[in-house]
Amino acid sequence: MLSQQENEMLTRVGRGTPMGELMRRYWIPAAFSHQIAEPDGPPMRVRLMGENLVLFRDTQGRIGLIDERCPHRTASMFFGRNEGSGLRCVYHGLKFDVDGNCVDVPCVPQASDVQIRNIRSQLKIKAYPCIERGDVVWTYMGPPEHKPEFPDLEWTRIPASQRFATRHIQECNWLQGLEGGFDATHLTFLHGGDAEKSRRIVATRYEVMPTDFGFMVGTGRDQGNGDILWNVNVMLMPFHKIISSMPHAAHVWAPIDDENTMLYSIDFSPSRPLTEEDLARTKAWRGIHTENIPGTDHAIRNKGNDYLIDRALQASGKSYTGMTGLGTQDCAIQESMGLIADRTAEHLLACDAAIVKIRRLLLQTLKDHAAGKALPGMRPDSYRVRSVRYEAPTGEPIAAIMNERVRIDTPVAAK
Numbered sequence: 001m002l003s004q005q006e007n008e009m010l011t012r013v014g015r016g017t018p019m020g021e022l023m024r025r026y027w028i029p030a031a032f033s034h035q036i037a038e039p040d041g042p043p044m045r046v047r048l049m050g051e052n053l054v055l056f057r058d059t060q061g062r063i064g065l066i067d068e069r070c071p072h073r074t075a076s077m078f079f080g081r082n083e084g085s086g087l088r089c090v091y092h093g094l095k096f097d098v099d100g101n102c103v104d105v106p107c108v109p110q111a112s113d114v115q116i117r118n119i120r121s122q123l124k125i126k127a128y129p130c131i132e133r134g135d136v137v138w139t140y141m142g143p144p145e146h147k148p149e150f151p152d153l154e155w156t157r158i159p160a161s162q163r164f165a166t167r168h169i170q171e172c173n174w175l176q177g178l179e180g181g182f183d184a185t186h187l188t189f190l191h192g193g194d195a196e197k198s199r200r201i202v203a204t205r206y207e208v209m210p211t212d213f214g215f216m217v218g219t220g221r222d223q224g225n226g227d228i229l230w231n232v233n234v235m236l237m238p239f240h241k242i243i244s245s246m247p248h249a250a251h252v253w254a255p256i257d258d259e260n261t262m263l264y265s266i267d268f269s270p271s272r273p274l275t276e277e278d279l280a281r282t283k284a285w286r287g288i289h290t291e292n293i294p295g296t297d298h299a300i301r302n303k304g305n306d307y308l309i310d311r312a313l314q315a316s317g318k319s320y321t322g323m324t325g326l327g328t329q330d331c332a333i334q335e336s337m338g339l340i341a342d343r344t345a346e347h348l349l350a351c352d353a354a355i356v357k358i359r360r361l362l363l364q365t366l367k368d369h370a371a372g373k374a375l376p377g378m379r380p381d382s383y384r385v386r387s388v389r390y391e392a393p394t395g396e397p398i399a400a401i402m403n404e405r406v407r408i409d410t411p412v413a414a415k
């Protein structure tokens with residue numbers, strides 16, 4: 001259980017909020033590169049961290065992410081003309097480049113050169129720097145002097161043929177997604193099929209440790225022979241998860257605003273192109289992410305149709321939920337907790353130990369940030385990690401082993 005104030009601190013992401021300012025110290029995904037593939041192509045609306053923005057690729061292929069509001073009389077730049085190295089507002093023709101500079105003011109032909117220069121210097125539009133990595137456009141919305149190098153996220157550094165990425169909107173706060181991602185207990189219930197079996201294989205040990213990239217969440221099951229089977233998941237600041245599976249997978253919970261989240265899901269192989277079988281398996285188990293309403297980021301199975309729940313399937317015992325696809329199940333249950341879950345109303349149990357520790361670590365990171373202390377994940381090579389699964393004898397130094405196991409030995413090659 002959290003206090004109302006703690007819940008607010010962890011969930012709100014608008015400018016000026018503690019979590020909003022912390023997240024703005026990291027690179028945030030804004031869109032897929034293919035969504036603005038063509039130079040001078042149509043601009044795209046992007047809502048990110050509670051800010052309404054417009055994304056475009058200019059004549060030279062440079063990417064601009066600017067305020068949706070034209071600084072002249074606040075018309076939407078979404079309707080703008082993307083031409084001649086800038087985006088032109090169609091209300092009165094003011095034009096801005098990718099850095100937010102006003103480069104043309106055609107609506108005051110009577111103005112002198114000096115006057116035009118003054119107008120241009122006053123009418124800068126807010127613009128955030130962007131970078132393309134892993135076929136995703138990332139932006140940095142924090143103080144320019146703190147802009148970190150882009151991190152060595154493994155899935156962004158491999159050829160496109162080794163990666164399959166989708167995204168969809170979750171109608172709830174980002175932290176519900178992240179907490180669901182690191183909630184080991186739900187795997188055997190929400191995603192399981194057999195309630196009795198589930199009861200027996202629930203983990204009994206939970207270790208959450210801060211690291212130089214974020215934190216590790218280890219859940220352990222006693223094997224009955226003196227060994228513990230550890231499942232260690234890595235959380236890379238501020239909202240990334242790498243999942244150890246074959247192929248590997250990653251999630252990014254990028255806040256659209258306090259009550260909506262863009263979940264990016266990526267399957268990847270570090271060593272080879274993905275096969276047809278990989279893709280078929282991925283699509284089958286994800287469910288939701290591969291089936292968006294065409295032309296939108298909204299899933300076909302959504303809140304409005306109760307995720308197409310099949311009560312007969314649920315009753316048959318073949319599915320715990322009657323909802324098909326892990327992604328659909330996660331989305332349904334996380335959205336069902338409300339737009340921003342009221343964590344003052346919870347009754348936490350022993351199986352929530354990891355969630356409790358994750359919240360404490362995030363709260364501590366917020367305090368550290370407010371105190372001007374160094375943040376995790378600022379060094380690009382700290383992100384060279386993967387989630388792992390291994391057995392170790394009871395009593396071995398847990399933290400040291402985990403820390404060693406999650407590191408990727410060989411640096412991945414840059415694309």
Ligand code: FES
Nearest residue numbers: 070072073089092
């Ligand atoms: S409102 Fe954009 S040019 Fe006037």
Ligand SMILES: [Fe+2]
Nearest residue numbers: 180191326330
């Ligand atoms: Fe899940």
